[in-house]
Amino acid sequence: MKLPQGFVGAACVAGLKSTGALDLTLIENTGPTFFGTAVFTSNKVIAAPVIWSKQVVKDQIVRAVVLNSGGANACTGPQGFADTHATAELVGDLLEVSSGEVVVCSTGLIGELLPMTKIESGIRSIASELKSESLQECAQAIMTTDSVPKIAQASLGKVEVAGIAKGAGMLAPALATMLSVVMTDGLVGSNAAEIFAQVTDRTYNRIDSDGCTSTNDTVLFMASGASGQTLSDSELEDLLMKVCGSLAAQLIEDAEGSTKSVAITVNNAVSEKDAVEVGRACARNNLLKAAIFGGDPNWGRVLAAVGTADAHMDPLTIDVALNGVQVCSNSAPDADKSKVDFSNRLVEIVIDLKVGKASATVMTNDLSHDYVHENSAYST
């Protein structure tokens, strides 16, 4: 699969992963435009590459992004930041661009320095091999506990949009980080950064495995303009929603340690923000998520989770449907809960707050034995 016009990339085995899998990738935007913007983790403790990349995207010019799996370079002190800086400098030298236009992303274990000799050697090897036909290998090189690479594409006329992603919040929880790079060859307008932030808020930010935000989450968007076709704001939004929406859904589907995908739809909230708050309160409730793992139609746990949300509600008039069965009306039992069918992977919870007109859907997973297993045996 090809990158959109104007982009070239490559990946290699730098030797960061003990498995010998692809673990380093470099993508260059060859222009003619070099628009770049990003959304980063909301965690206060952020990794060296995030500290660096926040500065890079400030002027909305990004010439290249280098990403490694096999190490997060988080909580690594001044040496960790120096390593990120050296990485960007090397990429800048090899591609003959400013290091200040090179985004760096890392994912893996926190608290350990990266093996810089391996990273520098890897970058030197791929910088001379950059090619258009590299979407698949770039997606593979950022994988950690992901079982498949995540790729999404969309087009409109001559414009192509392509994206890759790994992890998600803590969806692939052992490695804790979501990284995503979205590229287009369309020409974008001055609202592109704002549009991308809004799309991120409605896609990646509505998948929530366990509420644990990582030190490294980075979602990058770049536009080369190489197609020569200008995208209106609404066209850009539609294309980004398709690509980012697809990547978010793929992340949920592949979440390790999960047996169920859970779609929590909150209707008739006072505001979309309130609807998301209520959805998130359910998505982060261990008791509810364990009940779903067990195929237990315990709607009381839905109400108990809703009641913890910082949102306007009338606690006595809430309705809950589980997979289409109206198990709770006006906060009291309704249909026989034994009628709820949990045989599909997807579990749909619909909560009607009846206090407004806003809606939102938050996606999560169940809390399973495997989640505990994978996260209790990671670094050692």
Next chain:
Amino acid sequence: MKLPQGFVGAACVAGLKSTGALDLTLIENTGPTFFGTAVFTSNKVIAAPVIWSKQVVKDQIVRAVVLNSGGANACTGPQGFADTHATAELVGDLLEVSSGEVVVCSTGLIGELLPMTKIESGIRSIASELKSESLQECAQAIMTTDSVPKIAQASLGKVEVAGIAKGAGMLAPALATMLSVVMTDGLVGSNAAEIFAQVTDRTYNRIDSDGCTSTNDTVLFMASGASGQTLSDSELEDLLMKVCGSLAAQLIEDAEGSTKSVAITVNNAVSEKDAVEVGRACARNNLLKAAIFGGDPNWGRVLAAVGTADAHMDPLTIDVALNGVQVCSNSAPDADKSKVDFSNRLVEIVIDLKVGKASATVMTNDLSHDYVHENSAYST
């Protein structure tokens, strides 16, 4: 074991639990004073007995409390509230006190009506058997998934304080509710309610298994004055800290599905509130708790959890010690993490924020296979 002077109680098998264990208890304060105050769940969705009992304690006069396990009477609509009302009326009639002075507490599955015939029959049988020697059976009757009854006592001169408790936040997570009754025969002053609220905040509210607040949590304090001895505010505070602190510790020790008790101490925060916020952020972080279950000294997860707290911090200067080993200094690796010994049940995490002078300790448990197991197979 005896109740403090002025209190009489009894418990019975009303038949609410399928196991045939004690499941209903009644405690009466025979005076001469009838002081009562309570702290309830912060959940917006609250059970019928909580709606009722909030009204009862408003005037700080409580003559009796009736508690049942085997059913939460939460999310049960108008009939559920009518059942709580009928329960208080019956107790009031039998004890010849106002129903408006009878606190009602329930714990068990949400969303199902209580078998009122069994409850009424049980109340009638125990109301005539109230006795001083009943602390143990009262503690047993409120147990749900608890493996042992929780009882604590303290004394000062002629004054006795005794308390019972079950569950904790979601520590005994299958049943989701913490109930506690604390009694004294001391004479208490006009600040007693405020003192009890503060003690609750520093004991029960600092044990946090999974952040899931229940619909039924109730912590009740009653004073009979029967000893004739007046307690100063500081004497009352000391006695309550002893009893409530002991009960909170017992709840952590007995938390089902846990293999480790975890004490998270946050030092040098700007405020005690900030210290508690940071401690709670760690206590609720599934990734950290799963690492502790696995005996994995993954201090990066401590920092990632700290970074999600709504508290003042400098992300680059945080220290972390695990069981006495300074694994992280200034947010970067320090001592060899393989030196951390996880062989004891207690795991001590000390976080130094270095931005102020306030401290707090929050207690939690690890996230284990058994937690998932118990909570995925509850109602069905």
